[in-house]
Every structure is written in structure tokens, then in C-alpha cells.
Amino acid sequence: MTGRDRLRELLDAVLDEDNHTLAEMAGEAYASPFHFSRVLSRDAGEAPVAMRRRVMLERAAWQLRQGGSVTEAAWAAGYESVEGFSRAFARAFGRAPSTVDATTGHWLPAPNGIHFHPPTSLWVESTEHAMNPLTEQLVAHALDDTRHLIEVAAGLTGEEYRARRLPGLVVQPWDGPEESVQAVLEHLVCTVEVWLASIEGRDLPDRDDDPGAARLLERHDAAAPGWLAVVRDVDRRGGWDDRLIDALCEPPESFVLSSVVAHVLTYSAHRRQLVRHLLRSAGRDIDTGDPIDWLRARRGETPGGI
Template identity: 65%
Template structure:
């Protein structure tokens, strides 16, 4: 764990996080200039001490600060400007990628996973979590890709007709016996969202949420955005506590059944991946050209955006 006294690392961190007026972008050259070293040596020294690049750390900590501001009642525009974004749209996309939901819904917890325990602490300080472990990259990628790809498919579905949404493309298809038939695009999209809602209700001790028999795509997007934040927070909490072996006793089952939490997450990710590909298959059958949802390309885009602030074409 990094010790943060008034030492060289502390000076490097100060250079990363210094503000020169709200909304002003600070480049790697700006940061390095504050401590009188070349950008190459600045990046190497900070990365060696914190296991995170200067640009990635600055973006993450400022995003944590923005999440805290939103929790405290700031507008999305105010948070975007303070975080150095030129537009609310760009900030909203970055926030959604980081937290799994749009900034219109305040984050459950304003800290994001960090490889070094360094986080934003109000009002303008840093906090170092001495026991934080770096988030497991595989679990983080699987869960985040699932949430992002589901959201992308729901957004794509807003472009198709209701006839395409409700047409039977895969007659009598059953993904899980407990869920019944899923033979239309609408069926599968509904179960993509509903699965997380149902499991989260069991984990948090709530009643299973009710929903319309044939919800609209706009309703599914709202429900996905609502459940994604809580789902991501719950999974990250499991990882942070090393609680993958904890057991859930689901009293809604008859008789009550016990589930290991790691198996629950694996179950959701597995069948979500299957359903996402079923949606793609049906969209292609309807004449739509849609990408494969490859996690390799998804991660490449995320890393490019994290380091440059620009979307990868």
C-alpha cells in the first residue's frame, strides 16, 4: 500500500489532482510541469508508486468527486464542468461507463475500484484505504461488459418496430425452465433485465418486483438503469469483502434453497451472455446489421476512452 506523507509521491499526486480553474483540462504535460520532470518520467514514477497512470487516476478521482457532488444535490451540468468535461453528454457517457448508470441517478457509493486505495475524500482531500484490494479484473470485466452490452442492446431496440420486437423468431425457445418461453426480442430483453431484478430482490431481502407483461423498451431501459447501479455495487462489495463464498438462503423458493454467491453471479453472467447473443441472432434475422458484442473490443474502447477522453471509432 502506498504511504502518503509529504514525500515525492505526495507531490506527484498533488500534480495529478491540481485544479487550474473548474472545467480546465489538464494534460500529462501540465501535470509533469508542476513537478519539473518530463512527462515520461512523471508517468513512470507515479505508475510505479500507485500502479495507475496519471491520466487514468485523474479521471477516476474527478469522477468520484463528481459522483459525490451529485449525491449532495449538484446538477449534472455543474458536476460535468467541475470534472473537466466540455459537454454534459460526454460526461454522462463517461459516468455511465464508470458507475453502470446515468448521472441522473446518484451513485450508491462514490468510490470506484482502484489499484491503490487512493480515492476522493470531501471536501478536497484524498483518502487512502489501507485494506483495499484491486478489483479482480476478470470479474470486473465480465460484470461491466454484461451491463454495458445489455444497455447497448436496449438502446438499439428503440430503433426497431413493435412488430419486429414482438414477432416470434425462435418458436418455443426456453433459456431456463423457470422463466418460460422466450421466442421474441421483447421476451429476451425483458428477461435480461428481470433476472438481475429478481436476484437482487432475494439478496437484499425485498419482494420480487412486479412488471407489465409486455413492457416497452423505454420502460426496460429505465428498469435496467435502476438495477444496474445496485447490481454493480453489490458485486463490488462482495469482491471488496472477499465474500464470494457467502451463502444466500432464498426463502422465496419452495422449499427454501441455499446459493453460494459466486455461483449466483456466474449464473447471471452466463445466461445473460446467452440471451444477449439470442437478441443479436433475432435482430440479424430481421435484417439488422449489429456487431458481435465482443468483450475484447469493449475493453479496448474503454481503455482508449479512459486514457484519451475520446471515443474510439
């Protein structure tokens, strides 16, 4: 599914809590019920009411996996009774909702690859698979190098760590100034935290007002394994063209997973070199961060070895 208007219709039809009928969905999309149903059925291969019912059941399964009650899941899915919800859930998933646990999947077969993704968004599964054998090394190097830089920064005094060495520097407009070792390292860690939370459907992490190097190292070590695991999973199933459609954005934004990983890697590399420049300006010796050297060290090879 591509195109802003179509995404808006899908999101309105599937996610709007106030739209329970075809007429309400169509009205939200400023279309007649006949036209709305025809266009959506043609382009998505699934009637809007059936799509909403399936995605709401997927959301219910996810809620149950998180420990929610059957009653709560039933009301949230728009069912008037727990019994009716339980019958529909059992028909769809082949098991009673009361038997759902953390190991239960929450996606149902879909003709279009459109699925619920927590907390309030859709996931559009790609039908085309592409593998990139370099990605794991690139991600692992970025994570290891970030940890290395935080450890070096831990040797700075508080004044050196927070000093505004690059006044007015802005890497991304929405992130604000990154003028110190502390600011650049915090954004390095936070970028991984935010995208990991988005992909896993968790709440966005809280930002520390004045994180020290030890605190940043804790946050990095908590997020790094999950981020690497996500990339490995995407690579394993060839999901690089999958789309995460975020309904919380206005207007809705869709993100291709390969572009998300490329985004993280690009700005990670830039910021890591910024930190090196800042550390040198503080009088600290620091390596170049070359991935060739990193991989050689990881494999126990000597420089220049064959």
C-alpha cells in the same frame, strides 16, 4: 453449514414464528430437546435458543432501519414488553433501539457466520476469502452490452420487436418461452432485478405484461448500478463463498454468491447473443458484443493498438 437436513433444522429453529421455546424448535425438527440442542450447538457453535434470540434481534434492527417502530420490532422479536426488548437490544448493539437509523448495521457477532438477511432468510458468512479480478469487468460489460442492445431494439417497429422469430425457444424452464426480441431482453433485465432484490432483501419486482424498449431501458438503468455495487461489495470483502439461504423456498434453497454471479453472467451472455441473432434476422446491423472491443472502447484505445 451444509446439508439439507441441517438447514431445515436451522430454519425451523430460527425463523418459525411459532417456535419460541427449545421444545417447540426440537418438535419441529422431530428431535428431542437434548439431541436438538446438542447437535445444533456442536455444528453451529451456538445454542439454538441463543441463536434465535440473536437473529431475532438482528431482524429487529433491520426493521428499525426500514422505519419500523420500536413497539412493532419488540413484538415481532417475541418480547412481552417494549422495556425488555429495549434492554436486550441495548446490551446487544450498544445503543437504544430508538436511535437506530439507516446507517446502523443489523448484524451482531456470531460464532458461525449465520445472520438474518431480509425479509425472512439467513445469511451464512464465509470464513474463506477468494478474489477474482475479472469479475467487475465481466459484470460491467454485461450491463453495458445489455443497455446497448435495448437501445438498438428501440429502433425496431412494434411488429419487429414482438415478432416470434424463434418459436418454442426456452432458455430456462421456469422463465417460459423467449421467442422474440422483447421476451429475451425482458428476461435479461428481469434476471438482474430478481437477484438484486433477493440479495438486498427487497420484494420481487413486478413484471410488465408488454414492456416496450423504453420501459426496459428504465428498468435496466434502475437495477444496473445496484447490481454492480453488490458485486463490488462482495469482491471487496472477499465474500464469494457466502451463502444466502432463502427460507421462502420449499424446501429451503441456499445460494453461494459466486454461483449466483456466475449464473447471471452465463445466461446474460447467452441471451445477449440471442438478441443479436434476432436483430440480424430483423435486418439490423449489430456488432459481435466482444468484450475485447468493449474494453478497448472504454479505455479509448484503437483496435489493434498496443
